Amino acid sequence: MTSDHMLPLDGASRMSRSLKAKFRNFRGKLLVAVGPDSYEFSASGAFILANTDGSNTLGEIADLLAEKYAVDPSTALADVVEFATDLAKLGILEGQ
Amino acid sequence: MAEEPDGPSRAKQHRTQWFKDIAAQLDGRGCLPTERLALLVVGSIARGWANKDSDIDIYVVANEPWADSRDRMLVPLDPDFVPLGTQYIESQRCEIKYWLDSQVDQMLSKVAWDKFERPSQTTKILHVAEELFLSRLVACIPIEGDTWVQRRQEQLQESAFKALLVTRSLAISDDSCEDALGQLDAGDLYSAVLSARRALGFSVDALLESEGSFESHTTKWRARRFRAVAPSQMKFEDYWRLETMRTFDAKNPERWVIDVVRTCKDLQTLIEI
Numbered sequence: 549m550t551s552d553h554m555l556p557l558d559g560a561s562r563m564s565r566s567l568k569a570k571f572r573n574f575r576g577k578l579l580v581a582v583g584p585d586s587y588e589f590s591a592s593g594a595f596i597l598a599n600t601d602g603s604n605t606l607g608e609i610a611d612l613l614a615e616k617y618a619v620d621p622s623t624a625l626a627d628v629v630e631f632a633t634d635l636a637k638l639g640i641l642e643g644q
Numbered sequence: 645m646a647e648e649p650d651g652p653s654r655a656k657q658h659r660t661q662w663f664k665d666i667a668a669q670l671d672g673r674g675c676l677p678t679e680r681l682a683l684l685v686v687g688s689i690a691r692g693w694a695n696k697d698s699d700i701d702i703y704v705v706a707n708e709p710w711a712d713s714r715d716r717m718l719v720p721l722d723p724d725f726v727p728l729g730t731q732y733i734e735s736q737r738c739e740i741k742y743w744l745d746s747q748v749d750q751m752l753s754k755v756a757w758d759k760f761e762r763p764s765q766t767t768k769i770l771h772v773a774e775e776l777f778l779s780r781l782v783a784c785i786p787i788e789g790d791t792w793v794q795r796r797q798e799q800l801q802e803s804a805f806k807a808l809l810v811t812r813s814l815a816i817s818d819d820s821c822e823d824a825l826g827q828l829d830a831g832d833l834y835s836a837v838l839s840a841r842r843a844l845g846f847s848v849d850a851l852l853e854s855e856g857s858f859e860s861h862t863t864k865w866r867a868r869r870f871r872a873v874a875p876s877q878m879k880f881e882d883y884w885r886l887e888t889m890r891t892f893d894a895k896n897p898e899r900w901v902i903d904v905v906r907t908c909k910d911l912q913t914l915i916e917i
Binding site: 564565567568569570571572573574575576578594597598601 | 814818821822825868902905906909910911914915916917
């Protein structure tokens with residue numbers, strides 16, 4: 549199930565991981581399964597997912613990402629919003 | 645718990661001597677094989693968690709099968725049983741299991757890394773008795789056979805044992821989370837609460853297993869294991885709040901169920917396999 553009704557997302561959006569998704573932190577990689585589909589995330593993707601627990605806005609997560617990976621905050625925000633949008637469509641993230 | 649006046653090292657010496665005295669008495673009664681590779685105290689006494697009514701659990705490992713026992717425990721190994729013995733020493737019940745070294749070989753081969761690569765089998769690779777043996781090997785006190793124990797502990801450390809247990813516990817937690825959510829949807833609130841409790845238990849077990857604390861089948865020690873491990877991913881107070889259902893509202897059980905399922909999902913991202 550997707551959270552299309554929450555889209556489009558922006559820096560003020562607050563998302564959390566879907567209760568129906570399964571997560572595994574395997575040898576440093578984050579694996580996610582939703583129904584029959586499974587996905588593997590890079591370290592930065594895993595970092596965003598780990599911080600998407602409903603307590604932070606996407607803007608706040610972007611700030612954390614910018615600090616951790618020393619990237620421009622506006623670029624980080626665009627990346628986080630795009631990433632969260634994709635994951636919402638896959639049913640991995642859902643709106644608060 | 646107050647520390648013993650002589651300090652922990654003195655207490656440990658006393659305890660080790662007490663175990664040796666027990667072994668000598670068992671030996672004197674003809675309850676131990678003459679040729680043995682290791683003699684281990686395991687379970688709550690070995691961990692220092694016993695009370696005055698606790699049994700003394702002993703594992704004996706030898707090359708030859710122990711024949712002087714009528715009781716046996718069935719295991720999926722060759723031979724397919726482990727002889728059992730019970731003795732009372734100073735009114736304390738002493739339970740002895742007579743394992744074969746070849747059975748230990750077989751158990752270790754079941755947790756080799758190639759078994760881990762077959763995910764469909766990870767939840768049923770070990771029988772409870774086998775898992776308990778390997779788990780207890782980690783936290784045993786050797787009365788005899790230090791070298792044997794060290795070698796076996798190293799083999800276990802290098803195996804997929806930990807990864808298999810963590811994967812198993814997470815899989816059961818997932819199933820229980822799915823049950824809880826499905827039961828909530830169906831309005832079956834009582835079942836949802838029980839499923840959430842089960843999910844929490846297995847998630848916490850996975851967390852503790854990932855930190856090298858096993859014996860998850862013995863759920864009565866979960867809180868003590870948690871305090872001993874003190875995992876960075878979850879505070880004991882947060883675990884205990886859920887375990888004791890302190891925030892459960894009988895008028896709104898759904899909220900507690902969702903809180904538990906969300907905690908389980910959070911832990912999944914934090915537990916390293």
